[in-house]
Amino acid sequence: xxxxxxxxxKQALNQYRFIKEExxxxxxxxxEAAPLFQQHYEGFLVRHDIDLExxxxxxxxxxQEAYNITESEWGDVPAPAEGASxxxxxxxxxxxxxxxxxxLSEDEHIIHQIFTKLFKTIxxxxxxxxxxxYDYDFHEREQMTKDFRDANTALxxxxxxxxxxxxxxxxxxxxxxxxxxxxxMKTEIRKAQDQLAAQKRTYNYLFxxxxxxxxxxxxxxxxxxxLFGLNLS
Numbered sequence: 020x021x022x023x024x025x026x027x028x029k030q031a032l033n034q035y036r037f038i039k040e041e042x043x044x045x046x047x048x049x050x051e052a053a054p055l056f057q058q059h060y061e062g063f064l065v066r067h068d069i070d071l072e073x074x075x076x077x078x079x080x081x082x083q084e085a086y087n088i089t090e091s092e093w094g095d096v097p098a099p100a101e102g103a104s105x106x107x108x109x110x111x112x113x114x115x116x117x118x119x120x121x122x123l124s125e126d127e128h129i130i131h132q133i134f135t136k137l138f139k140t141i142x143x144x145x146x147x148x149x150x151x152x153y154d155y156d157f158h159e160r161e162q163m164t165k166d167f168r169d170a171n172t173a174l175x176x177x178x179x180x181x182x183x184x185x186x187x188x189x190x191x192x193x194x195x196x197x198x199x200x201x202x203x204m205k206t207e208i209r210k211a212q213d214q215l216a217a218q219k220r221t222y223n224y225l226f227x228x229x230x231x232x233x234x235x236x237x238x239x240x241x242x243x244x245x246l247f248g249l250n251l252s
Contacts, residue, residue: 028197031204036180038211045218052227056238059226063239067251078247085246126203130179133194137182138174142167144189 064071075082143149145163152160166185173181179200186193194200218224222242229235243249 049223
């Protein structure tokens with residue numbers, strides 16, 4: 020039974036690590052594509068003889084609603100921020116879902132305590148103030164400092180798989196509460212999958228995924244149609 024629980028934990032850990040890394044890549048793609056989107060968007064409007072400033076002024080209400088900002092803040096409409104292209108509909112929460120949330124809340128508390136303890140164990144090995152500098156060369160101390168910063172960030176962001184990977188590398192025993200960790204990670208995977216799907220519906224990401232000028236133009240058309248109600252063929 021112990022091996023079975025550990026295998027299920029390992030499977031959930033791999034899935035959780037993958038979805039979080041995929042989220043980071045998608046977010047980075049969206050950020051990098053934002054200025055390219057803006058450039059293509061402005062060029063697209065020029066090709067269709069549309070004055071961007073006039074278009075913004077005529078659609079101030081639409082822009083304010085889409086971006087949740089005041090007119091004095093927007094000026095030229097930027098490439099849409101992450102999530103701006105998606106309308107999230109929240110379904111009613113059933114009694115069963117509330118029970119699951121209560122269980123997750125209990126798990127979250129216990130899990131965070133366990134990984135806080137693991138973080139402290141890691142910190143003993145890598146914190147610059149807790150090691151003998153004469154026992155390690157410059158590059159080793161530099162890696163330890165980086166490990167401490169990464170571990171601190173991972174605990175803060177609750178990216179516990181980073182702590183697990185680091186602990187394994189440092190030969191630190193891993194927490195054995197496999198069932199709780201597996202349950203927590205599966206819930207986090209479902210959340211991350213929903214977030215990832217929303218991130219992939221943003222115009223920045225759709226533009227990043229477009230490979231041809233025609234596909235990029237279609238993304239801009241969709242954006243203009245949604246934001247301004249204009250159908251540009």
